[in-house]
Amino acid sequence: MSENKKMVEAITPINEDFAQWYTDICLKAELVDYSTVKGCTILRPYGYAIWENIMHLLDMRFKETGHENVAMPMLIPESLLQKEKDHVAGFAPEVAWVTMGGGEELEERMCVRPTSETLFCDHWSHVLHSYRELPMKYNQWCSVMRWEKTTRPFLRTREFWWQEGHTIHETAEEAIAETEQQLNLYADFCENQLNMPVLKGRKTEKEKFSGAEATYTIEAMMHDGKALQSGTSHYFGDGFSRAFDVKFTGRDNTLQYPHQTSWGMSTRLIGAIIMAHGDDEGLLLPPAVAPVQVVIIPVASHKPGVLEKAEELRKELSKFCRVKLDDSDNSPGWKFSQWEMKGVPLRLEIGPKDIANNQCVLVRRDTREKIFVPLTELAAAIPAQLDALGKNLYARAEENRAKRTFSAKNMEEVLQLAAAENGYIKAMWCGDAACEEMMKEKAGISSRCIPFEQEQLSDVCPCCGKKAKHMVVWGKAY
RNA sequence: CGGGGUGUAGCGCAGCUGGUAGCGCGCUGCGUUCGGGACGCAGAGGCCUGGAGUUCGAAUCUCCACACUCCGACCA
Numbered sequence: 001m002s003e004n005k006k007m008v009e010a011i012t013p014i015n016e017d018f019a020q021w022y023t024d025i026c027l028k029a030e031l032v033d034y035s036t037v038k039g040c041t042i043l044r045p046y047g048y049a050i051w052e053n054i055m056h057l058l059d060m061r062f063k064e065t066g067h068e069n070v071a072m073p074m075l076i077p078e079s080l081l082q083k084e085k086d087h088v089a090g091f092a093p094e095v096a097w098v099t100m101g102g103g104e105e106l107e108e109r110m111c112v113r114p115t116s117e118t119l120f121c122d123h124w125s126h127v128l129h130s131y132r133e134l135p136m137k138y139n140q141w142c143s144v145m146r147w148e149k150t151t152r153p154f155l156r157t158r159e160f161w162w163q164e165g166h167t168i169h170e171t172a173e174e175a176i177a178e179t180e181q182q183l184n185l186y187a188d189f190c191e192n193q194l195n196m197p198v199l200k201g202r203k204t205e206k207e208k209f210s211g212a213e214a215t216y217t218i219e220a221m222m223h224d225g226k227a228l229q230s231g232t233s234h235y236f237g238d239g240f241s242r243a244f245d246v247k248f249t250g251r252d253n254t255l256q257y258p259h260q261t262s263w264g265m266s267t268r269l270i271g272a273i274i275m276a277h278g279d280d281e282g283l284l285l286p287p288a289v290a291p292v293q294v295v296i297i298p299v300a301s302h303k304p305g306v307l308e309k310a311e312e313l314r315k316e317l318s319k320f321c322r323v324k325l326d327d328s329d330n331s332p333g334w335k336f337s338q339w340e341m342k343g344v345p346l347r348l349e350i351g352p353k354d355i356a357n358n359q360c361v362l363v364r365r366d367t368r369e370k371i372f373v374p375l376t377e378l379a380a381a382i383p384a385q386l387d388a389l390g391k392n393l394y395a396r397a398e399e400n401r402a403k404r405t406f407s408a409k410n411m412e413e414v415l416q417l418a419a420a421e422n423g424y425i426k427a428m429w430c431g432d433a434a435c436e437e438m439m440k441e442k443a444g445i446s447s448r449c450i451p452f453e454q455e456q457l458s459d460v461c462p463c464c465g466k467k468a469k470h471m472v473v474w475g476k477a478y
Numbered sequence: 479c480g481g482g483g484u485g486u487a488g489c490g491c492a493g494c495u496g497g498u499a500g501c502g503c504g505c506u507g508c509g510u511u512c513g514g515g516a517c518g519c520a521g522a523g524g525c526c527u528g529g530a531g532u533u534c535g536a537a538u539c540u541c542c543a544c545a546c547u548c549c550g551a552c553c554a
Contacts, residue, residue: 010515017548019547019548019549023547023548034545034546036545038544038545038546087554090553090554091554093552093554094553094554115554146553146554148552148553149479149551149552149553150479150550150551150552156553209554210554211554215554297513298512299512299513300511302511330512330515330516331511331514331515331516332512332514332515333512333513333514333515333516334514334515334516335514335515336514336515337515338515349513351512351513353513354513361513
């Protein structure tokens with residue numbers, strides 16, 4: 001092994017410079033490449049394959065809960081964006097405008113969609129007539145554009161890929177139930193398939209979506225203790241319906257406005273996966289979304305029978321998992337490192353000695369534990385190991401979160417904790433925006449959410465001393 | 479948007495007291511290897527991010543622009 005090579009290929013250690021480590025993983029695991037288009041990244045095949053798996057798993061869940069996929073235009077006329085005043089105030093500063101078409105100035109400029117509430121509402125105003133047609137539960141897989149000033153792969157790019165669910169309902173209760181159901185769906189997906197514990201709660205007024213009545217969120221904690229909003233679900237009441245004149249004839253033959261929701265998850269989830277599970281060896285993918293769950297590495301592949309056996313195993317394994325045989329000319333050691341970098345959960349080594357013993361070596365990416373498995377037992381051992389690895393990822397992430405979750409009763413404790421280490425700081429809050437602002441200014445932390453699971457840490461707000469209304473989880477966020 | 483850093487071969491870098499470019503890895507070919515990033519030999523590959531200026535002459539000095547990156551601010 002040459003020292004130089006190691007130096008060139010190595011990524012920045014995770015505890016030395018987390019930001020640089022993150023960028024290194026994105027590039028060296030071949031997830032993304034920077035584009036000539038400023039602020040935009042290219043999802044490379046391996047990165048897109050992760051997204052495809054996420055899309056597939058979520059889409060199945062959406063269909064199971066009665067949602068239908070649709071496709072809306074990519075452009076939004078300015079007049080449409082203007083209809084809901086809070087919404088336009090929130091988004092107008094960061095939209096891209098199209099002003100020319102076919103070489104001629106447009107009558108009305110159009111923005112590239114930053115989100116599609118306005119398009120869905122406009123559509124519904126045309127097609128909705130009766131309560132019998134409700135609920136309408138739509139979802140769209142697409143990309144959106146927001147003119148961000150600072151960008152980072154997956155976490156914040158000008159164009160990003162996502163799903164946006166949009167629904168309208170006859171009653172507020174039904175819409176609120178939908179909002180909660182989708183938030184729970186997201187949380188379950190994160191916890192059971194991405195192996196990432198999340199904190200469920202409501203956003204404060206300051207942090208909520210432009211035009212929403214209430215915004216719910218799931219927050220995941222990254223390796224460095226910062227929070228990442230991993231999914232949101234909004235309840236709109238009938239505000240948009242009124243603004244866009246979406247009406248239906250109710251059971252009592254009166255004209256009514258439907259109650260609306262929207263909810264979304266994006267390619268940002270891939271950033272969450274990287275920062276929640278990755279380590280000094282590189283990426284570490286949850287088995288549910290790993291494009292390759294098992295990589296087969298033949299050892300001494302020039303010896304007769306080795307490649308043949310490896311190919312035979314690949315065929316066999318492909319019946320129950322996503323498997324890849326690396327029969328390239330690289331040395332086994334190189335392959336080990338390469339596939340660890342790419343986060344493949346399980347490695348299967350097969351060489352002449354194994355073949356003689358009718359066994360192989362399985363190596364787990366998370367523990368690097370090597371186990372000898374008889375070839376006849378692979379069909380049971382692989383799913384079991386993938387499952388155990390997923391559970392371990394969850395346990396490790398949860399341990400990190402527990403270690404970095406603190407409670408503060410007064411401002412001194414808040415300041416001390418915020419200065420010491422990244423993490424969640426639980427503290428009471430009076431509900432005033434001024435105190436939320438003060439937390440940002442004095443302690444450099446923002447409200448992540450008002451958790452559904454409340455605790456009574458004290459009776460007063462640590463900022464102003466007035467009676468506390470909620471417990472808020474504060475922290476630094478991506 | 480403010481502050482710092484960086485733009486030279488596919489990648490990472492050196493060259494920066496001015497005289498038209500080197501190293502490591504990677505890549506191509508052949509051979510030997512193969513249980514933690516293998517080795518030998520032979521090759522290919524850039525004219526130095528873009529623009530302006532100084533100069534007989536600029537990768538090198540000056541100015542401007544652009545891009546990426548890190549830290550803040552902003553952020554649906």
